[in-house]
Amino acid sequence: MLMLERQAIIGRSTVALDPLPAETKFYSAYDWCLDPHLTVGEASERLAAELDRLGDVEPGWQARDVATNIYLLSCSLLNGVDEYLRGHTLRLPPQLAKTRLGRLALRTTDRAAQKIPLRHKNELRRWSEEWQNGLDILLADLMRSDGDAAPFAGVVGKLSALLRRRLPSGLRDARLGIPSAFNRLDLTPDDVFELGRQFMRESADRSQPVLVLGLRTAGTYFSALLCSFFKAEGYSRIAALTVQPKKGPSERERRQLSEYARKGFTLVIVDDPPNSGGTIVLAVDIARQAGFDLSSIRVLVPTHPATPGWAAMLPDGLVITLEPERWRKQQLLDPRIVQARLAEYLAPRGFADVQILDSWWAEELDGSQQHGASGKRGATLKRIFKVQLQAAQGDREVRHFVAKGVGLGYLGYPAFLVAQRLSEFVAPVLGLRDGILYSEWLPQKQAATDVGLNRDSWIDRMACYVAARTRLMALPKSRVAGKAVHENGWTLLAEAFGRAYGSFVLDVPMRSLIQQRLYQLHCPYPTLIDGNMEAGKWIGDRTGLLKTGYYGHGLGKTLLNSVDPAYDLADAILSFELSPDEEDRLLRRYVEHSGDTSVADRLFINKLLAGLWAMETAQENLFSVVQCGKQQQEQHRRFLGAWDFLTVQTAQFCGARCRPSRAASWHSRLVFLDIDGVLDRRIFGYPSTTAAGIEALSLLSKHGCSVALNTARSVYEVKDYCEAYGLAGGVAESGAYLWDAVAGHGLPLIDQNTLVQLDELRRALRQLPGVFLDERHRYSIRAYMIEKKPQSLLSRMRRFTVGQGVPVPLPTLIVRDLITTLRLDRLCFRQTTSDTTVVAKDVDKGTGLAALRDRVLGPDAETIAIGDTEADLPMFRTATRSFAPAQIRCKREARLLGCTVSRHSYQRGLLDIVGALVDRKADGCDGRIEPADQSDGERLFLDLLRVADRLQARALVGALFNRATFRIFIR
Numbered sequence: 001m002l003m004l005e006r007q008a009i010i011g012r013s014t015v016a017l018d019p020l021p022a023e024t025k026f027y028s029a030y031d032w033c034l035d036p037h038l039t040v041g042e043a044s045e046r047l048a049a050e051l052d053r054l055g056d057v058e059p060g061w062q063a064r065d066v067a068t069n070i071y072l073l074s075c076s077l078l079n080g081v082d083e084y085l086r087g088h089t090l091r092l093p094p095q096l097a098k099t100r101l102g103r104l105a106l107r108t109t110d111r112a113a114q115k116i117p118l119r120h121k122n123e124l125r126r127w128s129e130e131w132q133n134g135l136d137i138l139l140a141d142l143m144r145s146d147g148d149a150a151p152f153a154g155v156v157g158k159l160s161a162l163l164r165r166r167l168p169s170g171l172r173d174a175r176l177g178i179p180s181a182f183n184r185l186d187l188t189p190d191d192v193f194e195l196g197r198q199f200m201r202e203s204a205d206r207s208q209p210v211l212v213l214g215l216r217t218a219g220t221y222f223s224a225l226l227c228s229f230f231k232a233e234g235y236s237r238i239a240a241l242t243v244q245p246k247k248g249p250s251e252r253e254r255r256q257l258s259e260y261a262r263k264g265f266t267l268v269i270v271d272d273p274p275n276s277g278g279t280i281v282l283a284v285d286i287a288r289q290a291g292f293d294l295s296s297i298r299v300l301v302p303t304h305p306a307t308p309g310w311a312a313m314l315p316d317g318l319v320i321t322l323e324p325e326r327w328r329k330q331q332l333l334d335p336r337i338v339q340a341r342l343a344e345y346l347a348p349r350g351f352a353d354v355q356i357l358d359s360w361w362a363e364e365l366d367g368s369q370q371h372g373a374s375g376k377r378g379a380t381l382k383r384i385f386k387v388q389l390q391a392a393q394g395d396r397e398v399r400h401f402v403a404k405g406v407g408l409g410y411l412g413y414p415a416f417l418v419a420q421r422l423s424e425f426v427a428p429v430l431g432l433r434d435g436i437l438y439s440e441w442l443p444q445k446q447a448a449t450d451v452g453l454n455r456d457s458w459i460d461r462m463a464c465y466v467a468a469r470t471r472l473m474a475l476p477k478s479r480v481a482g483k484a485v486h487e488n489g490w491t492l493l494a495e496a497f498g499r500a501y502g503s504f505v506l507d508v509p510m511r512s513l514i515q516q517r518l519y520q521l522h523c524p525y526p527t528l529i530d531g532n533m534e535a536g537k538w539i540g541d542r543t544g545l546l547k548t549g550y551y552g553h554g555l556g557k558t559l560l561n562s563v564d565p566a567y568d569l570a571d572a573i574l575s576f577e578l579s580p581d582e583e584d585r586l587l588r589r590y591v592e593h594s595g596d597t598s599v600a601d602r603l604f605i606n607k608l609l610a611g612l613w614a615m616e617t618a619q620e621n622l623f624s625v626v627q628c629g630k631q632q633q634e635q636h637r638r639f640l641g642a643w644d645f646l647t648v649q650t651a652q653f654c655g656a657r658c659r660p661s662r663a664a665s666w667h668s669r670l671v672f673l674d675i676d677g678v679l680d681r682r683i684f685g686y687p688s689t690t691a692a693g694i695e696a697l698s699l700l701s702k703h704g705c706s707v708a709l710n711t712a713r714s715v716y717e718v719k720d721y722c723e724a725y726g727l728a729g730g731v732a733e734s735g736a737y738l739w740d741a742v743a744g745h746g747l748p749l750i751d752q753n754t755l756v757q758l759d760e761l762r763r764a765l766r767q768l769p770g771v772f773l774d775e776r777h778r779y780s781i782r783a784y785m786i787e788k789k790p791q792s793l794l795s796r797m798r799r800f801t802v803g804q805g806v807p808v809p810l811p812t813l814i815v816r817d818l819i820t821t822l823r824l825d826r827l828c829f830r831q832t833t834s835d836t837t838v839v840a841k842d843v844d845k846g847t848g849l850a851a852l853r854d855r856v857l858g859p860d861a862e863t864i865a866i867g868d869t870e871a872d873l874p875m876f877r878t879a880t881r882s883f884a885p886a887q888i889r890c891k892r893e894a895r896l897l898g899c900t901v902s903r904h905s906y907q908r909g910l911l912d913i914v915g916a917l918v919d920r921k922a923d924g925c926d927g928r929i930e931p932a933d934q935s936d937g938e939r940l941f942l943d944l945l946r947v948a949d950r951l952q953a954r955a956l957v958g959a960l961f962n963r964a965t966f967r968i969f970i971r
Helices: 006-010 021-027 040-054 061-086 100-115 121-144 150-163 189-202 218-232 251-262 278-289 328-332 335-349 362-366 413-421 455-472 488-501 504-519 566-575 580-594 599-624 629-655 691-702 715-725 752-766 793-797 812-821 845-856 870-878 891-896 906-918 936-949 953-960 963-969
Strands: 210-215 238-243 266-270 297-302 319-322 351-361 382-391 396-405 429-433 436-440 538-541 544-547 670-673 706-710 729-732 737-740 745-748 781-788 805-808 827-831 836-840 863-866 881-884 899-901
Touching (some): 021 061, 021 413, 040 150, 121 150, 121 218, 189 218, 189 266, 189 319, 218 266, 238 251, 251 278, 266 278, 335 436, 413 429, 413 436, 455 566, 455 580, 488 504, 488 599, 488 936, 566 629, 599 629, 599 781, 599 805, 599 936, 629 715, 670 845, 691 906, 691 936, 706 715, 752 781, 752 812, 752 827, 752 836, 812 827, 863 906, 870 881, 870 891, 881 906, 891 899, 906 936
Parallel strands (some): 210 238, 297 319, 670 706, 670 863, 706 729, 863 881, 881 899
Antiparallel strands (some): 382 396, 396 436, 538 544, 737 745, 781 805, 827 836
16 A cells, blocks of 8 residues: 655645535435436436426536436336336246257247236337437437536427336336446446447448347446437447347347348447357347358447456457447546546635646555456446645645545436545545546555444444434335346355255245245335445545445445445454454444434345355456456455354354353263254354254253364364353364363374474465465364355356355375474374365374363263264274264264164254263253343244254145245246
8 A cells, every 4th residue: 555654644734625515515405316226117206307407407417417417217118118028037047047958948948928017018118219210319418518508408309208107116116236337346328328439430431231239238328328329420320229138139039130130230249348249149149040140240348447358259240349448437547537526626725726746546555456446347447646736825735635436427416425424434526527536535555444443432433423313314115125137145144044945946946935935024214225335445544434335335236235334243243253342342332323213124135245255256356357466365254254254153143042041161971062963054154063963952951061183273262162162172274272160271192393384384384375274273273274165057056155266175195295394203194075174193082182171170071972084083992981963974983882872863953962971861851942032133043943853844835836836937
């Protein structure tokens, strides 16, 4: 990060940098755009208001903005109508859709859908054509206009009349997508016009008929612009059509394409910047099947800086593109243009002269980019300017300002509104113009976490910030989950929760029902949330802590799309690793300032969402962004931190339902439990117990058994589990460390020489590219690589891990070579399906069990061991009695050691074993605990923990007769 001496910050003047009154007045009329997810009915109402406003607005940038909003809302309606007319189709995995059976299924369902009577279908098509004609006139006037509203007056009446026509209720309630091109990808209509000019230079014959094929969603917006542009440039025969490639064209759309192909039209395919180019290939294939020759097809798309080589495998001459350095917003961030804009903003504040001294693309501060755009597709343009300001009295000072793309028209207004309303918590904003937000940038010499504020000050500031958003960024009370086309957060949570049903045959259809239950969770204060509360998004200023990245993480096509402020609190707890006492303080302060008294009831489900979202995005960044080793390790740490957070929070949730009422103590019988496979299972993509595990621990507590862990997990995890479940202690890292939770004392069981060798191997492993270490392990080593998951049909339908990656062990020969070369004679290693574990040769779970037993009770104490892997055999050998659930693979070896194997697997096996140990049937003791005051989210999670043990036949049969179950198969 760029550093400045602190005196350069302190020495600046105290002149307030408020936005211009004209901008404040204009943007304040757009509260509705805080939520970009509109229905067709809402978009129609907003569009009618914009048409009325066009005649009264100030000429200049205000009139241009209103006209731009009319264009955006108009295309949104056209896109919604086209989707409504297209209807639904089957959602099939790409591999299956390409097969003969898949194509037959798609064609059959399409034909069936077309036979379903849709009232006013022909009227809707006529309405769409009339609207497109009116929009052509508006766009032609917009191209000729210099900010005067007068040229638009003629078409306003026609469009307003069309809006007064009643649309079918099913269409009015339809959800509309957000055009990424004009929202997070920083494109403008000028870029689309430039693509059109490039096409004209190649195809100068104006008499040649042209069909513009837009790929919905963005293609609808682009095709409207290009049709108007080509008509204005003298092309005599221009037609437009839109399709959704992933759905495939409908029968009517196929017939239309074939008709245009027979008439000799040149096909122009338009879309937003491709990621991999797969959608473009699919669209070209659709066109060729309709009869278009490859030589008559052109693809007009911009190229995003994150994917410069997307078209490398396509034929020469097929693609006409616009490189990122030629995008209009890139030009608007030229220092000369920005200097003029800053002068306009700063002159009313008494600054007579503004001179830009230097500038950087934001990514250059991290050394990751050179050309002004992030390596991640969807990250907006951002440029920082070092500016010398001179007051009228001659005084000079240097400040820094940042210009950042925030979206076209009303799609960018929320950035201005949020900054203004939260001015106490964010850097000063100068204004918003042409989709670029200008604000002061405050250089940091040190991280905000190092500025000297104590933890309580941080917590109070975060609580006030989230509460301010709840009060000032409130959405309508009627705003509920399920309104967005892409409910990414709830979809991710439903996918994770669906794993409770086991096989993909069951969990995939059950996701829809789970998602419906998630939608029904009540949030009394729907809010435009922040969505990114991590520590790196806070900076220090002389006025205190300020929030950066306060907009653009909550609502949007690829964003979380949660409206519950409890999410921001959960994200803060995750990001700042708050203790239970600190969490309690955060909630108290938030409630004091917001009045949201029910937030605690909604917190747990939002913690799960925050953790899963962090894991998902960390792996997305790991695989989608070109990164150096340091950045890869940072994403891995973020992933592991979220994994740990989810594990601990779930353990605390489950522990609250079985934790003993009295403090843990050491006494015989002493039961040693392995964690993975016995107490826990990776049900939801991270370790968790189930209802049977909760019941088993409750039974052990009620019958006076001391419970200790014996695991390969780290010391930190063992301590967390002991605290969460009220356990007496445990052995961590495969016998390398014992923890006495009763005394609050731990003891390493390996010597200093072994620790030295472990450290030496760690250093060597850190030098290997692509190797990741679990840094929680201090007395052993857990190392792995992360590979992108295979895209097979099975893996796409059944995801066993969160995110795009899956951990795999290091190559055996590499590990063996390192240990041999470094002469690490005290270490050995074993390979699992997901990692490489390096441990001391002279310890194992058996020696760990004996050391803890002897320390707390003595060698004659009765001990019971429950495990499920080969690593547990030494524990079986040492214990008085041993047991294993049914999934243990080394059954023969275990039985030779006297181990009893249950007929049930995993946590049901644990409950079966514990039931036999305490003779539950004889004394009638029941270990089940059902808290009286559970929130709906907690009740849902507990239901899923039960399902994970034993599939509820009644629930499954009911789901098969519920239409919502099969919604996941509908696109």
